[in-house]
Amino acid sequence: MNIFRLAIRNIHWNAFRSLAIYLAVVGVTGMLLSTTLIIRGAEYSLNSGLQRMGADILVVPAGAETKLETALLMGKPTNIWMPREKVDSVAAVAGVETASPQVYLASLYGAACCAVWEMFIVVYDPATDFTVTPWLRDHLGRELEKGEVIGGHYISVPPEWENITLYGYGMELVGNLAATGTGLDQTLFMNMETAIEMAEVSKSLAEQALVIDPGLISTIMVRVVEGADTHRVALDILSGTTEMVPIESPNLFGTFRSQMNGLLWGFFAISLLIWGLSMFLVGLIFSMAANERKREMAVLRALGATRGFIFGTLLSEAALLALAGSITGIIVSAGGLYIFKDLLAGSLRMPFLFPSLPAFIGLFSAGVALAILTVTLSALLPAYRLSRREMAVAMRE
């Protein structure tokens, strides 16, 4: 028998009281971790998406910023255009290392000639691209050939199809990019040569021909020279034009970020409030328990227990319940989020990527530590009072 075994026995013996505290900790820890995971998961997803694009600045037609964000976030096809010659003017700006155009296309909706309907398609320029090309170099060791495509994480060849067929043109899926949790996971990437051939084939095989105007592009991905001031470069791109808008990548998804942050931090604040209230209730439960057990503790004191032992026993009970409750709460909430992450992202219309293992371990540890700290703090005052109680008086009560 030692202080922990005694605490464990008391926890078992007072099963109802212990269960109430345990469930309170499970609930609040789970809720707090869920909101934290969603916030972190959304941030992680956005950052992964930005990293995937690899651009320091995105140049889009004026007024098309929101459309672009929606396309990139949710994989919803968009129709934005600007003259191709803008690439040269952007590339000429001081501090720009590379300016790479992209053309955004979409497959048809409800058409038999398309294996996947309304698929977001990004057509890149292999000569200047830095979004897909580094991945191709690392994973395939070569460029894409005509008729080959790579897909976002969730792109696959539909079961009843032999290849990715769009506009009646079959393409071979030669790889998938890593998950980002954004719309890029549902996006198909191809080079301009493939896109032009698809447009050509569509004239005879598609329900509606695909038209690609060689003089138009959708966006320009910009990489600045190392050490250059990105903000300065963006201002220089902006100066002298009203037709296009440069978006620095940290500002991309700005509207979404602020909406999401407002919502989720609100949830987080509510969770914290519930946490505070729960811990207050846990403190009350401990006070009631301490009151019930004052004679028991007085007996222990008479048998030779020090005040520290009494104090330690009660705090150990609190810490053990917090440990068990927080681990359960975290496993349940993290497991639930992991299983239902796609449903969650879809229903909340937000990107979500489960945080990396080290980040999750950090959150797990922080959650457990926070639970133990706060529950133990809730028990601190009742435990202190009980340990200081006059023994002879407590025995008579």
Add this chain to the structure above:
Amino acid sequence: MLKLEEVTKTFQLDENTTITPVNRVSLDVERGGLVIVVGRSGSGKTTLLNLAAGLVKPTAGRVTVNGRELAGLSDRELSRMRSRDIGFVFQFPSLLPALTILENVSLPSIFNPVAAMNHRRERAAELLGTVGLSTKLNVHPAQLSAGEQKRVVIARALINNPGLVLADEPTSDLDQYTETQIMDMICSINATGVTFLVVTHNRKLLPLAGAAYEMENGILKPVQPD
């Protein structure tokens, strides 16, 4: 072994009311003795035991156990002294309901740093055998009768081999047969050299005492054991 010199304990109930359950009591309990203090409920017997164990501090006077004055000891030293030198038999049910009786009996040994950790359970089982409960080591207190619980409490009081056992109404709420059993047990343990100070309302126990006292309104006076 235990000495009380002119000990008084006064409790302040409110601004205008004080009570003195122990009033200028002097008592000398010799090593190996069996001292019985009789008295009615409220006469101050339990307060006397609490003073002897250092559970309450005297308002006046000196309490000495094994030559050490309790007033000079810190709370930690008092705890250590209680765990090593004093066994307690409480009047009220005092077994921890969450623990088996074997664990209840071995419990005080965890407060005694000199108790051999690996022999605690063996010692507890041995004591429970001595009080006739060797077949019920792993039952919980609620499964025992009042008499059996009292025997467990006596076994618990002896786990750290104390020189002094303070027993508060050890035979209360017991039938005649069990009362005799318990007192026989106390006498046989006393015969091994353990000092007993027993307080009780039961005058029938007086013949068992080496020295006997009566407590009335906080005042202790000797009476004839017979």
